[in-house]
Amino acid sequence: MTQALNIIPEVAVSTLNALIDLDRYPIHDPEAEATKALIAQCREELDAVGCCCIPNFIRPESIARMQAEIERKRGDIYWSQDSHNPYMRQDDPSLPEDHPKRTFQRRSSGFVNSDLREDDSDLRKLYDRDELLNFVAQCLGVTRPIYRWADPLGCCPYSVMDDGNYFPWHFDGNEFTVSILVQKADKGGVFEYCPDLRTPEDENFDQVAKVLKGDRGPVHTLDLKPGDLQIFKGRFSMHRVTPVEGNRPRYIALPTYVYDPETVNRPERAKQFYGRALPIHYEREAQRPDTLTD
Numbered sequence: 300m301t302q303a304l305n306i307i308p309e310v311a312v313s314t315l316n317a318l319i320d321l322d323r324y325p326i327h328d329p330e331a332e333a334t335k336a337l338i339a340q341c342r343e344e345l346d347a348v349g350c351c352c353i354p355n356f357i358r359p360e361s362i363a364r365m366q367a368e369i370e371r372k373r374g375d376i377y378w379s380q381d382s383h384n385p386y387m388r389q390d391d392p393s394l395p396e397d398h399p400k401r402t403f404q405r406r407s408s409g410f411v412n413s414d415l416r417e418d419d420s421d422l423r424k425l426y427d428r429d430e431l432l433n434f435v436a437q438c439l440g441v442t443r444p445i446y447r448w449a450d451p452l453g454c455c456p457y458s459v460m461d462d463g464n465y466f467p468w469h470f471d472g473n474e475f476t477v478s479i480l481v482q483k484a485d486k487g488g489v490f491e492y493c494p495d496l497r498t499p500e501d502e503n504f505d506q507v508a509k510v511l512k513g514d515r516g517p518v519h520t521l522d523l524k525p526g527d528l529q530i531f532k533g534r535f536s537m538h539r540v541t542p543v544e545g546n547r548p549r550y551i552a553l554p555t556y557v558y559d560p561e562t563v564n565r566p567e568r569a570k571q572f573y574g575r576a577l578p579i580h581y582e583r584e585a586q587r588p589d590t591l592t593d
């Protein structure tokens with residue numbers, strides 16, 4: 300049987316359909332009118348507010364399997380309590396005290412690192428799919444190809460926040476992040492972000508400093524719901540998660556994408572977030588995606 304290259308075998312579609320609601324969002328078929336309209340809407344939202352949200356993108360059964368996976372992995376979660384600036388870099392005493400590089404906030408949160416996901420993890424299956432990668436690239440309207448991230452710990456983890464945990468303002472080491480809430484906290488755990496606060500050419504330290512001091516001007520908040528899919532530009536849009544309160548923890552899946560398939564987190568950041576740095580983090584430390592502080 301011959302098959303046109305752009306036609307995906309039925310079995311592959313049904314595997315994807317167990318994860319994504321393809322009836323409503325047929326992203327496996329980029330030529331479908333519904334897909335084109337969805338991409339256009341996401342691009343509009345990303346241009347307007349630096350983030351797009353697709354409601355009920357992931358099927359509830361898949362979210363339930365992710366939630367169960369996180370619960371099974373709770374004993375392996377790396378919990379950390381560190382103080383860090385938005386760049387996950389060391390203090391620089393040569394700068395004025397109110398410089399963002401010198402502004403440290405306390406973080407406490409946990410990760411099910413990417414390498415801990417189970418072999419048949421729904422999140423692993425989702426991240427491996429080129430249909431999702433191509434869809435995210437189309438929504439972002441990037442003019443260069445993007446790739447799944449090479450970072451073995453940070454490429455697609457679950458972030459876990461229990462009662463009292465807080466994830467302060469920061470920029471990511473990767474350009475783009477998709478977020479899929481798996482479980483909402485009783486209270487708090489709100490995702491806040493400042494769209495395009497910096498560019499690869501301009502750190503915009505003045506505005507970053509203002510937000511760190513409490514300026515709410517550029518701050519947007521997202522009401523995340525389990526199963527919705529968000530795409531945001533974490534390397535350029537400073538973001539945080541407000542403190543979680545109550546008995547029900549907040550779980551979120553974080554697939555990431557980058558321009559340069561070779562780069563990984565700096566060892567410093569890998570240690571702060573994911574508890575350890577691997578040989579690859581040291582080997583590739585000099586390979587940065589841009590000249591930003593990080």
Ligand SMILES: O=C(O)CCC(=O)C(=O)O
Pocket residue numbers: 458466471478490538539540551553
């Ligand atoms: O939990 C979230 O919504 C975002 C987490 C985050 O910013 C990160 O892991 O870098």
Ligand SMILES: [Fe+2]
Pocket residue numbers: 469470471533538
């Ligand atoms: Fe982040």
